[in-house]
Amino acid sequence: MASDTTCGYPDESIRPGRRAFIKCALLAGATGVLAGVPLLSYVAAPALKKGTTRWIDFGPVDQLKPGGIEMLSYEFMVKDGWLVLPQRGFVWAKLDSPGKITVFSSTCTHLACNVIWRKEKGIFECPCHSGQFDINGRPIAGPPTKPLVAWAHKVEEGKLMVLMPA
Ligand code: FES
Incomplete structure (x- = not known):
């Protein structure tokens, strides 16, 4: 049985390489974390503030x-x-x-x-x-x-x- 090496891309020439894909995934993850931490602290901090x-x-x-x-x-x-x-x-x-x-x-x-x-x-x-x-x-x-x-x-x-x- 022949394996599918195109990963769903119809054209072998436009399929990204494994390194490019991992790089993009890491960048997307890092961007999510960088955007999410300030947003989360902005939303959660007032509700957690007690004892003043x-x-x-x-x-x-x-x-x-x-x-x-x-x-x-x-x-x-x-x-x-x-x-x-x-x-x-x-x-x-x-x-x-x-x-x-x-x-x-x-x-x-x-x-x-x-x-x-x-x-x-x-x-x-x-x-x-x-x-x-x-x-x-x-x-x-x-x-x-x-x-x-x-x-x-x-x-x-x-x-x-x-x-x-x-
Ligand atoms: S609230 Fe019960 S005695 Fe004051």
Whole structure:
């Protein structure tokens, strides 16, 4: 039986040689990789970006009253993959004495509802499952077992700056 040496090319004179074919295949592969890596990183990088933080300006620190707990709200834009969305919420700021500030997350450590400061009771209360935290954010009743998160903060040019996930 005679072997087919034309590889499908009808004319032996226009059939590329083996070396030319391998060279073309390698060039095509290299071009694909060179074009694909930047494209892949451009598409995938925003979706993989996590764990970033930013300093949020909560305004003049002298709005805090010694011994009191104040609700401070925030709104900033967050890039989430391809979307840029507003992130809104609030924190609870406690001023024990001049310079001694604690900024609590408003997020309950049970299932992430917002806790509310009950001045008359002197506790943070969670409306979802009746979780309670003392004035220092420690769980005292209900399902939560972990204290409220206290955000890192600083005072810069008279403004309260809080480091928050963004
Ligand atoms: S979410 Fe706060 S007690 Fe369950």
